[in-house]
Amino acid sequence: MHLEYVGILLNNNTYRRISSGETGTESLTNYEEAAAVNGLIPCFFTIHHISLETGKVTGYIPAPVGYSRVHIPLPRVVHMRAIYHKKQELALIDQLINRGIFIYNGRTRYGKNVIHHMLEQDQGISPSLPHTVKATPASIHSMLSQHGDLVLKPCNGSIGVGIMRLKGNSLRSQFTYSRSLPSAKGWRTVTLPPGKLHPLIYQRIRKAPFLVQQRIPLAEYDDRPFDIRVTVQRGGSGRWEVAGMFAKTSAPRTFVSNIAQGGSAYRVPDILSSCLPGVPVGPTIERIAEFSLHIAKTLSLFIPFAADFGMDIGITEVGKLYFIECNGCDQRYGFLEAGMADAWKCSYHNPMAFARYLYDNGVWPHY
Numbered sequence: 001m002h003l004e005y006v007g008i009l010l011n012n013n014t015y016r017r018i019s020s021g022e023t024g025t026e027s028l029t030n031y032e033e034a035a036a037v038n039g040l041i042p043c044f045f046t047i048h049h050i051s052l053e054t055g056k057v058t059g060y061i062p063a064p065v066g067y068s069r070v071h072i073p074l075p076r077v078v079h080m081r082a083i084y085h086k087k088q089e090l091a092l093i094d095q096l097i098n099r100g101i102f103i104y105n106g107r108t109r110y111g112k113n114v115i116h117h118m119l120e121q122d123q124g125i126s127p128s129l130p131h132t133v134k135a136t137p138a139s140i141h142s143m144l145s146q147h148g149d150l151v152l153k154p155c156n157g158s159i160g161v162g163i164m165r166l167k168g169n170s171l172r173s174q175f176t177y178s179r180s181l182p183s184a185k186g187w188r189t190v191t192l193p194p195g196k197l198h199p200l201i202y203q204r205i206r207k208a209p210f211l212v213q214q215r216i217p218l219a220e221y222d223d224r225p226f227d228i229r230v231t232v233q234r235g236g237s238g239r240w241e242v243a244g245m246f247a248k249t250s251a252p253r254t255f256v257s258n259i260a261q262g263g264s265a266y267r268v269p270d271i272l273s274s275c276l277p278g279v280p281v282g283p284t285i286e287r288i289a290e291f292s293l294h295i296a297k298t299l300s301l302f303i304p305f306a307a308d309f310g311m312d313i314g315i316t317e318v319g320k321l322y323f324i325e326c327n328g329c330d331q332r333y334g335f336l337e338a339g340m341a342d343a344w345k346c347s348y349h350n351p352m353a354f355a356r357y358l359y360d361n362g363v364w365p366h367y
Helices: 012-016 028-037 087-098 112-120 137-147 199-207 268-275 281-302 341-361
Strands: 004-009 040-045 056-062 067-073 077-080 102-104 132-134 149-154 164-168 173-178 187-192 210-214 224-234 240-249 264-267 308-315 321-327
Touching: 004 028, 004 056, 004 341, 028 040, 028 341, 040 067, 040 341, 077 341, 087 102, 102 341, 112 132, 112 210, 112 281, 112 321, 132 137, 137 149, 137 164, 137 199, 137 210, 149 199, 164 199, 173 199, 224 268, 224 281, 224 341, 240 268, 240 281, 240 341, 264 268, 268 281, 281 308, 281 321
Parallel strands: 004 040, 004 077, 077 102
Antiparallel strands: 040 056, 056 067, 132 210, 149 164, 149 210, 164 173, 173 187, 224 240, 224 308, 240 264, 308 321
8 A cells, every 4th residue: 555645624723723732623633543544644734835836735744743844745635624615715626626636525515505406306305305495585474384483594604503493373473593603592582473574584684695494393302303413425435435423402492403502412322212212223223324325425416526424314203304404524523422432533534545545546436
């Protein structure tokens, strides 16, 4: 096995902390161990350390003590762990890909509306998608009369920021929202008169595109709704595989199950056996895994160079599965919160094994 460098493209905050050894939720040690198993040396850098003119990059590599700063040719395989929005940064990623650099997850930042449209074209998935439309005052009123319980979410956003809930009937409705940064303490619920929308709804849907979505009646644990986070990645075979899954509940008195919003993480078998006694645990976990793999394969038909998805899968009290949303830069620390250290390490091992696959085969997998 020929020793090669594998690039790990980090965000600026994580990169700045490398010298101190405090990189937050991203474990560089896990990358190092997984890379070594696959005959690779990780080189950590940001997009601003790449030179198109020289084809080189400045970054950190593991040293006997800490890390050494090096200036090396840009590795032919790069695992992207940063999120970029600026046109200049996205253009640079595209230029590198066009030059033959494998940047996996290089083009995975798509709006929730776009992802929904991709999946609704698959007849095997579309029945498991909640009814979703673009949020306008008229569509919100129409959806409320159809479903009675709605979630309004920004098309572009993560960790539950900006999400709102509207529940009601012809007599009155209740609106739940937060004006604060991600914090369960910032949530409040107000009662609205018939036919009225809260001013915050108008304000938010004017500023940015939002979706209005039928709220799925999720199963609950300790009176808190939960969903299943499934990490699906390409591994050493190049194929999609499930690295692991954990259940995440909302914080008390809220409806958002993000850990960053005060939610909690649990092992899936424990939650299912406790909350859904009539639903067989083993077969249900298999269904969740198969459903998630199906979604990953479908999305990869539309999203080039996808290799890592964090999917939120909803489950009702009778065991029906729903796709809620997914992202292409999965936050893996939930496995640690759930006490699943092996799955946490696996979520780092798979990307490094896939890097070795790309070096050995020289082509992107055709499945």
